[in-house]
Amino acid sequence: MKKLRDGPMDGDMNGNQRTHNFRFLLALAILTPLVVSMTVMGLATFHFGRLSVGELTGTIVQQTVARVGAQLKQLQDVAQDQNRLNLKVMADRPPRAGDFKRVAAALAPSFEVNDExxxxxxxxxxxxxxxxxxxxxxxxxxxxxxxxxxxxxxxxxxxxxxxxxxxxxxxxxxxxxxxxxxxxxxxxxxxxxxxxxxxxxxxxxxxxxxxxxxxxxxxxxxxxxxxxxxxxxxxxxTIELCDYLAAIDPEVPGYPFIVGEEGDGTRRVIAHPNRNMVIDARTGMLFRDANGIRDETVKAFLRQIPGRFAAHAVHTASHTVPLRLSEFAPDSVAARTRTFEFADHGTNYLGGCFVTGRDDRLLIGMVLDKKEVMRHVNRNAAWFAATFAAVLVASLIGVFGFARRASRPLVELQREAHAVGRLELAPSDPPLSHIREIRELGNAMALMKTNLRSFRKYVPADLVGDLVRSGQEAMLGGERINATIYFSDIAGFTPVAEQLRPEEIVEHLGAYLQAMSDGIAQHSGTVDKYIGDAVMAFWNAPRPNPAHAADACRAALANQRQLDRLNEQWRAAGKPVFRTRIGLHTGPVVVGNIGSEHRMNYTVIGDTVNLASRLENLNKLYGTRILISETTRAEAGSAISARPVDRANIKGKTTVVTVYELLCEAEAETPEQAELRRQTEEAFAFYQRGDYARAAAAYREILQRWPADGVAAALLRRCEELAAKAPPPLSQDG
Structure with a gap:
């Protein structure tokens, strides 16, 4: 193969027409407009940047006023949300003297967290x-x-x-x-x-x-x-408002403040980043008039706004409700903020005022030292010049490097590589090229995609994506996290398997495992492994999931519903049906690449995994389909409906674990499920207090309404045995 020279060629075999090196032409075509455009843009930006400093500072003032207004609106929302909570706590009955402590106790936690x-x-x-x-x-x-x-x-x-x-x-x-x-x-x-x-x-x-x-x-x-x-x-x-305003960083050499206008036209500065400027130290009160404050710059600012505030308001829409959030949208503020220049003691300032509130009696102001702003503009111009030079040098190096390697097949291969990085592994033909190395590279890319498609079936898809995007080799290691473990098993699978031929077992079990795996993936879970007919999965890895317990519960419920649908189809087709038991537990695990240097699995280990498996096995005792631990119940919170089952001494655990039956998602709870949960909670409370006779009566009442309830049947037998042995419980006063 003939090697191309670096410089332009004098001619070719077809005549004396002068030709040039492709790299040289491509670099020249890219660099010429790039250098010209960057030079023109840099000079224009510097020139017009200095000319438009007034517009720039005006924009800064508008943005700061918008931020102050939005923060003030947020503070107002805190107060209004508190009043809405107050109304809910009343429970449709206005409080009287006898209710004061009860209502106040309900409100105290929210009051504690709202420092404003x-x-x-x-x-x-x-x-x-x-x-x-x-x-x-x-x-x-x-x-x-x-x-x-x-x-x-x-x-x-x-x-x-x-x-x-x-x-x-x-x-x-x-x-x-x-x-x-x-x-x-x-x-x-x-x-x-x-x-x-x-x-x-x-x-x-x-x-x-x-x-x-x-x-x-x-x-x-x-x-x-x-x-x-x-x-x-x-x-x-007032002090809280001042402190709240002081916490707002305007990110410019200036500060905001808030002025209110009384009915008689008296102005009072009601918030200032420095509370000592507006609060009389002798009385702890606001100065009754803006002229009494200690900030001479704000006084000079207010002198630029004679008369009533309403005369300086710029109305773009009717606004009868004070401090609407829409008023502080950037476009609204730009249209309604008035900016002006003024001087105080030889210093030039830029001021901005935004009149809002009911009857236009609230002014949000901002003062800015123009000299400080110009200092930032000059510094930014210097930074721009340095950046321009650095970008130009980098562009020269980058363009020549790119031109040396550029060709259409390589661009296509680049696209393929990016697609692989995103785990887009659909089969495609390698790019056509007369260069052997490029063609071999395309074939290698196609082979890599085939291997990755196979590899992805053996490990979690999210993990494969992270490995490909990182460009690093998988290594042994792990980290300790809090995760939710899912363990399921098919009840009586061995007798069912003995009825089928091997290929029928694989097909039937494959349909089941596919459905269960889809349900787990749809709820952000990761399938760890299949152990025969058992499925192990976990949540909160490899990607964090703050709602991992709730998502695991939703996946378990969805899988049971999907299995019910599959069983209907299988029953109609004369195929065996499956009944699966599920256990969920949330706790600390070690997650990572476990194994040897030559073979490893991305999995979780720890006592939490064992407990999830034992919870699955406990379903046999109570005739339940999904059991969850107390930690999973607490983590899932209001997202689910669950009833207490038992305080179980689980093999391998030194402490007693409260076990719950997962009934449904909270929003899907039916009146009948709610009643079953309520009655079970009442019976379980008697059982926990040692009042076995009342617990037995409560579980007996559950069985009268739900005769097939395995939880009530199991606990009734135990309570009857314990009631015959145990002394009566103590009264509340001992």
């Missing part, structure tokens, strides 16, 4: 009684109750949340507080809907409490006749 909230409370319309969840020092949740004693005297008590109950702290002297006269109550009562108040002074409920200000989200409660029963309130304190 300052207080949650409820006032009763008929009596003026009142209770409040208040945040104390060290994030302790306190309960204040204001109730009427039988003799008509007001009583005020403070209790502390211990995590499970309210502990009395102190009795407070009566005061003049009446929730029905407070701004939040009056506003909600007038609006007959959830409202947000303007900034006002919170009532100091305990002697020595600091005076604070803030806003309240208030929701009225009505009975079926439309009569007002009371009002829920959720407080957002």
């Amino acid at each position: 909230l300052d207080g949650v409370y409820y006032g009763v319309e008929a009596t003026g009684e009142f209770f409040a969840l208040l945040r104390g020092t060290n994030q302790v949740v306190n309960l204040l109750e204001r109730t009427l004693d039988p003799d008509g005297q007001w009583s005020r008590r403070i209790s502390r949340w211990s995590g499970t109950d309210w502990q009395f702290l102190e009795q407070l002297p009566a005061d003049r507080y009446d929730p029905r006269t407070r701004p939040f109550y009056q506003a909600a009562k007038t609006a007959r809907a959830t409202i947000w108040t303007s900034t006002y002074e919170f009532w100091p409920h305990r002697p020595g409490d600091r005076r604070t200000t803030g806003v309240t989200c208030a929701t009225p409660v009505y009975d079926g006749a439309g009569q007002l029963q009371g009002v829920w309130g959720v407080d957002l304190g």
Whole structure:
């Protein structure tokens, strides 16, 4: 074969026409427009970047205002979600004085996790009684109750949340507080809907409490006749708003703030990243007027906005509800944010204001030092020049390297290689080429795809994909994870197999294993191995799955339903039917490549695997189809419906394990299944307490309604035996 020279050729066999090396022409064709376009683009970008710094900073201001607004909307949603939770906790019955501790106990956990909230409370319309969840020092949740004693005297008590109950702290002297006269109550009562108040002074409920200000989200409660029963309130304190704003990183040399406008036109800065700028240290209150704050830059900013805020609002749509999330979409903010320049003490600033809220009385502002922004622009220009030079050098090297190797068959082979990397292994013809090496490479690629298709049938598909994409050789090793193990076995398979010829056994069992494997794969599981007619699978590897327990339960239920359908077809065709038992357990395992350097399996090992197998075997004792462990039940949570079966001493375990029967997915639970679960839970509770006589009666009642229930039958026999031997259980008082 004739070797091509690197330089242009002087001629060819067909004449004196001058020819050139393909690599040289391809490199020239790519590099010429690349260098020209990059040079023009770089110069234009640098030039127009400096000219458009005003537009750039304006965009930054708009984006920051949008972020602040979205964060403020999120904070508002926390308060409104809390009020929605408050309404659910009432259970269609507005709380009275006797309900205060119960309702407060239900709300305390949510109040603990919502650090932004300052207080949650409820006032009763008929009596003026009142209770409040208040945040104390060290994030302790306190309960204040204001109730009427039988003799008509007001009583005020403070209790502390211990995590499970309210502990009395102190009795407070009566005061003049009446929730029905407070701004939040009056506003909600007038609006007959959830409202947000303007900034006002919170009532100091305990002697020595600091005076604070803030806003309240208030929701009225009505009975079926439309009569007002009371009002829920959720407080957002000024200090919390300031701290919340301080946590927002604008990513530019500037800062945001929020200004409210009172009905008389008075402006009050209600949130600032530095709370000391807007809160009077002597009183703990907001300065009543924006002119009293300590931030001279914000004062200069507000002087650029004379008159009412509404005069500076840019309306693109009707907005009667304050702080709608749609208002902070980038396009909406760009259309409604006003930007301007101003100076303060010799420093030039860029300001941006976005007027929103009910009646356009809320302004989100942003100030930005222009000099600092220009410094970033100049630095970015220098970085661009350096990047341009680096990209140009890399392009020269890359283009010449590419041109040297480029050819259409190689491009096709590249596509094939990428397809293999994505595990797209469909058969295809190798690319045509007159070059022997390229043709052999194409044949090798086709052979590799054939081998990978075979290899994929022996190991989990996800694992094959990860290995191919990594380009690394599989090595021995493992890691400890929490996984859910699935173990199933066909009941009475040996007698069934003896009735069939070997080829019939393989075909019949193959259809069963295919259906079970499909169900596992459809629910993100990995089939580990087939042990005769048994199937072992696991979840949460090789790819993490936070819902592995729930997915394993769904797969088990789906497989039982699919087996029922197969059995109907087999019965109609005169073929043997299968009944499979499944065990699920969640716990720690070691997962990885286990074996030797020459042969290994991707599998899981550990006591969790053994326990899943033993749970499958326990189905024989109780006549059940799917048994799960207590850890699987806890991990799956509200996704499933399951009933307790027994506290079992499983072989190989030193501790007693609570075993559950998996009934169905939670959303598919029927009234009959719900009743069976409820009655079984009640009977099992008696059994656990040692009240075997009542447990036996409860299981007997289950059998009267469900005579074929194996769980109730097994536990009834045991309870009757234990009741005859055991002394009566102790009463609750001993």
